[in-house]
Amino acid sequence: MHKLKFILKTILGMDYKTMLAKARVVHERTRKLTLFILIDMIFCGIRYGAGYMDYTVLEFYRLNKAQRDTYMTRGRSNQLVRALNNRAYWHFFEDKTEFLTRFSAYLNRAWINLKTADEQAFEAFCEGRERMMVKPVDGDGGKGVERILLADYPDKKALYRKLMDNNQTLCEEYVVQHPALSAIYPDSVNTLRIVSVVREDGGVDITRCLIRIGAGGVVDNISRGGMAALIDSKTGEIVKPAHDKNGNTHYVHPITGAPIVGAVIPMFDEVLKMVTRAAKEVPQVRYCAWDVAVCESGPVFIEGNQYPGHEIQQLPPHNENHTGIWPIYKQYLGINP
Structure with missing residues (x-):
């Protein structure tokens, strides 16, 4: 029922002008017929709950049906958030001043x-x-x-x-980041995006770790010209290249020339300990994405997100064998692999 409601709501509220524009972007990348791409977009929306942004950013046009089914799409992300995060407690994250007050012990500013x-x-x-x-x-x-x-x-x-x-x-x-992160790009605070899930037994799983890096501006958000690279959640090493909203992949920073892949996040163990501790602060919100700045004195929170972005967690160059992250998350919904 929820899936049907999502599909109907999406159809009624869809920005068809933007959808067509995205189909034309895919056409330029693949030379496939725009009409065929639009039909495929609609099919992916019905079958996988994927929006046209999912289709474009996650490059569904390069995937077969089995591969597509491993991705967490917009519809599946909504399903996960609805199941794990009690909406009555979202205000601790939606209002930044409430977040800063509730998590004051983790700020140091x-x-x-x-x-x-x-x-x-x-x-x-x-x-x-x-x-x-x-x-x-x-x-x-x-x-x-x-x-x-x-x-x-x-x-x-x-x-x-x-x-x-x-x-x-x-x-x-103003947060002054660690010199090791400034060396990659100094004009933005390059934050870590650490995603956590509180299990039903109260334990905390770290499900995805990324670093967002500025590229010409003072913010690191992908939507504002930044890019994101994948971090090994055990070692803190950047193991996959940065990817931006235009589909470009960067092994070194395009402005500074600093290596991205192979760089190691300083004090990464402290980052994971902080996130694991904070994830239990509002237990009614079990699925969170935490934006962390690493300073010389240690990690601090910039903000938390009760509605973690699903696209940034599975950008094309970060997925082994074109496999998305849905197998990681559906276990928390009791869905068999």
């Missing part, structure tokens, strides 16, 4: 919410700082995230009003 702070409090927060990060309290995908150099704004009251007008009401102390 100051922050201020302009929705509850006046101009004088904001001026006091800026005092002695060279830069800070600002963002909406309820944004995602890196939307509205900006690095502010405070020397560019001598009038802090004017900056306060600008941020309020832009809905960039969450201001955070």
